[in-house]
Amino acid sequence: GAVVSQHPSRVICKSGTSVKIECRSLDFQATTMFWYRQFPKKSLMLMATSNEGSKATYEQGVEKDKFLINHASLTLSTLTVTSAHPEDSSFYICSAKRTGLYEQYFGPGTRLTVT
Amino acid sequence: SQQGEEDPQALSIQEGENATMNCSYKTSINNLQWYRQNSGRGLVHLILIRSNEREKHSGRLRVTLDTSKKSSSLLITASRAADTASYFCATARLQGAQKLVFGQGTRLTINP
Numbered sequence: 001g002a003v004v005s006q007h008p009s010r011v012i013c014k015s016g017t018s019v020k021i022e023c024r025s026l027d028f029q030a031t032t033m034f035w036y037r038q039f040p041k042k043s044l045m046l047m048a049t050s051n052e053g054s055k056a057t058y059e060q061g062v063e064k065d066k067f068l069i070n071h072a073s074l075t076l077s078t079l080t081v082t083s084a085h086p087e088d089s090s091f092y093i094c095s096a097k098r099t100g101l102y103e104q105y106f107g108p109g110t111r112l113t114v115t
Numbered sequence: 116s117q118q119g120e121e122d123p124q125a126l127s128i129q130e131g132e133n134a135t136m137n138c139s140y141k142t143s144i145n146n147l148q149w150y151r152q153n154s155g156r157g158l159v160h161l162i163l164i165r166s167n168e169r170e171k172h173s174g175r176l177r178v179t180l181d182t183s184k185k186s187s188s189l190l191i192t193a194s195r196a197a198d199t200a201s202y203f204c205a206t207a208r209l210q211g212a213q214k215l216v217f218g219q220g221t222r223l224t225i226n227p
Contacts, residue, residue: 004157041222043220046214093158095158102148102163111155
């Protein structure tokens with residue numbers, strides 16, 4: 001168990017448009033999900049913590065109006081990159097955790113390219 | 116800010132040899148976790164060691180934790196080509212333990 005999916009796996013969009021990325025926990029309920037950003041050959045940078053039914057908690061330096069997070073159900077969180085610019089091009093990864101446990105289960109990631 | 120520092124940044128060994136990766140961190144932790152990432156993919160959870168544990172095993176993996184030195188090591192024994200990946204340590208702090216802070220990672224290459 002503990003499978004997390006992400007969709008789409010790759011997306012190319014034009015500058016100024018918005019892109020939505022979905023993160024789903026397929027076989028467990030996740031009250032908490034996380035969104036990370038990873039630059040090539042670099043580590044993961046936590047962007048925000050997504051809590052089901054409440055507002056996301058953003059890390060310092062992450063613009064909440066640019067990276068909109070919605071965690072509407074126990075199995076789905078979405079990240080919308082609004083008015084995307086080329087500098088938003090990156091690998092975005094979500095993770096989910098079971099209530100009461102510390103391990104995080106990661107999605108396969110979404111490669112966003114903004115042209 | 117990134118808490119974990121890992122060394123080496125890259126490690127290349129022959130199949131069958133053991134691989135050791137180290138991780139250091141700065142603040143007190145609730146637990147430390149190791150993850151593996153294959154190129155362009157998500158991360159896979161390998162093992163979690165709590166702050167009151169000193170050593171933990173899982174198959175060919177052995178993890179140690181020294182809280183006095185704020186360091187951990189991951190040993191992969193009898194390495195295989197399929198072990199080629201990046202390995203990250205991640206720490207869960209005492210306050211807000213559900214969040215993880217990742218190290219910079221070690222790129223491990225197993226040569227056949």
